Amino acid sequence: xxxxxxxxxxxxxxxxxxxxxxxxxxxxxxxxxxxxxxxxxxxxxxxxxxxxxxxxxxxxxxxxxxxxxxxxxxxxxxxxxxxxxxxxxxxxxxxxxxxxxxxxxxxxxxxxxxxxxxxxxxxxxxxxxxxxxxxxxxxx
Ligand SMILES: [Zn+2]
Numbered sequence: 288x289x290x291x292x293x294x295x296x297x298x299x300x301x302x303x304x305x306x307x308x309x310x311x312x313x314x315x316x317x318x319x320x321x322x323x324x325x326x327x328x329x330x331x332x333x334x335x336x337x338x339x340x341x342x343x344x345x346x347x348x349x350x351x352x353x354x355x356x357x358x359x360x361x362x363x364x365x366x367x368x369x370x371x372x373x374x375x376x377x378x379x380x381x382x383x384x385x386x387x388x389x390x391x392x393x394x395x396x397x398x399x400x401x402x403x404x405x406x407x408x409x410x411x412x413x414x415x416x417x418x419x420x421x422x423x424x425x426x427x
Pocket of ligand 1: 344345346347350351352353358
């Protein structure tokens with residue numbers, strides 16, 4: 288075996304290692320995308336916006352709210368439409384449910400973002416696999 292053969296066999300071994308680690312990475316990436324996608328597909332109802340508490344002053348002249356002790360907290364929901372902030376008061380009875388659904392929407396959006404990131408990474412992994420597999424014809 289001359290030095291030239293040795294370097295060729297080393298290089299193809301190396302390529303094989305790189306390919307199998309790239310394929311393993313691809314499997315892992317696809318698994319995460321699949322798990323996240325099913326989790327999103329199985330989501331329960333959601334509400335877009337921010338859930339928060341508001342404190343108010345009333346119209347009575349000598350009320351404590353005039354001295355800084357405002358009434359509340361009252362649950363509220365706000366969201367943006369075309370850059371404009373909208374707000375609505377939430378019924379006490381709905382407060383828990385609205386808060387939960389707002390959280391679900393936030394989580395959904397977060398996972399969507401994660402999926403998009405991984406899709407970009409999958410694209411990158413496939414490009415690297417393509418680079419390793421691409422040959423010229425005829426071989427030089
Ligand atoms: Zn008051």
